[in-house]
Amino acid sequence: MSDLGLYLSQSIDWLSPNLTVNLQIKNFPKSQINTIIKVDENNQCQWIAIRGTDNLENWILDFDYIEHRFDTREPNKDPLIMNFHSGFYKGTIGIYEDIISNQNLSPSYATHITGHSLGGAVAAILMILLYHDGYSIDQCVTFGQPKVTDAKGAKRCEDLPLLRIIDEKDIVPSLPPNTLLNLTKGKYEHFASEIILHSGYYDYHLHHQAFRATDSFWSHLWQAISLDDVSSFPSNIEDHYMSNYLLNLLSNMENSDFQLKSILEK
Numbered sequence: 001m002s003d004l005g006l007y008l009s010q011s012i013d014w015l016s017p018n019l020t021v022n023l024q025i026k027n028f029p030k031s032q033i034n035t036i037i038k039v040d041e042n043n044q045c046q047w048i049a050i051r052g053t054d055n056l057e058n059w060i061l062d063f064d065y066i067e068h069r070f071d072t073r074e075p076n077k078d079p080l081i082m083n084f085h086s087g088f089y090k091g092t093i094g095i096y097e098d099i100i101s102n103q104n105l106s107p108s109y110a111t112h113i114t115g116h117s118l119g120g121a122v123a124a125i126l127m128i129l130l131y132h133d134g135y136s137i138d139q140c141v142t143f144g145q146p147k148v149t150d151a152k153g154a155k156r157c158e159d160l161p162l163l164r165i166i167d168e169k170d171i172v173p174s175l176p177p178n179t180l181l182n183l184t185k186g187k188y189e190h191f192a193s194e195i196i197l198h199s200g201y202y203d204y205h206l207h208h209q210a211f212r213a214t215d216s217f218w219s220h221l222w223q224a225i226s227l228d229d230v231s232s233f234p235s236n237i238e239d240h241y242m243s244n245y246l247l248n249l250l251s252n253m254e255n256s257d258f259q260l261k262s263i264l265e266k
Contacts, residue, residue, distance in 0.1 A: 026105065031091040033122060045138070046105050049094070050115035050123045066090070070132045080132070082153040083186065084125055085176065088146070091118065092125040100133070104150055110138040116242045117172060120145030120164075129198050137161055141264070143245045146175045150186035157206060162192035163263070167248060169239040195263065197248040204263060 005234045022039040036049040040171040066089050070080040084092075099105055111130065115123030120142030127140040149157070166173040176188050189208075253260050 013165075026095075026098065028091075028094050028098075029095060033091055033095065033119065035095055037099075039105065039109070041087055044106070044108070045110040045112065048105075048111070048113045048123070048126065050113070050119035050126070067121035068129075080156070081142045082128070082156065083150045085121070085146075085148050085188070088118070088121040088125060088148050092122045092129070093121065095142070096126055096129050099130075105130075105135065107133070109134050109136060112138050113140040114142065116143040116245070117145070117240065121148050124148050124162055124164075127160065127162060131160060140165060141165065142152045142239050143242060144170050144172045146172055147188035147190055149189065149191070151189040152186060154191035154208070157191045164190065164192065164194040164208075165197065165245060165249070166194060167239050167245060172240050195260070197252060198256070200251070202252045202260060204259070207248075218245070 022041065022264075024037040026035045026037070027033075028035070034051045036047075036051075037143050038047040038049075041048065066084055066086040068082050068089065069082055070082070105111065113123045113127050113130075115121070122143060123140055123142050125148050127137055127262070131137050138161065140160075142162070143165050144167065145164050173190070191208055194207075194208055249260075
């Protein structure tokens, strides 16, 4: 998979020169999350790559909301309040506090964030927190990212520079499922732009299409039942593997025009 990732990164100019300079690798054992932080002083840009856990189910089951109050610079203005998925938020806040306390990043540098699966959920929340702290977020790209906030939070973040890449057969982006329990507090919702990968082609939407079948956990569950594939449900499925995402992206880049490459290069 590392060779695939390197080839894709070179194809769309995601690599920066001198990757071994100012490179930090950090492990967060409690959350099973690993991060790589790369700061390019010469070009004034920085990258955060987040790798999540294989045990995604335990995070998904912790699907209650937790409230986050953003500080406001205007004394007479109420602070912005957003609800986040409790498990994903707790995984993010340790990384966020480490970045802030250790001054790992420069707020003025162009910031790129990426992550897969749980790492994608953490990347999306980290993007929101850093953006509201005044960091210059150039782009956040996630792969197979679960939902991280409710409909109100999604509406507030709709114009943030997040690009979600999902496979049409991958169930993880449809998680957490909307149930009667969390619907009383507001359903989980995606936000911002998205690329939906199909076999041999893709769809690109500037804004999330909330009513697509790829957004429905229950549609994916029914499909798994119909294919007698429930034993592998939800995380041990090939459609969610990062290698599958890389192969699908490369296939679409070779079989289509240059639009996909231009979207990824933004």
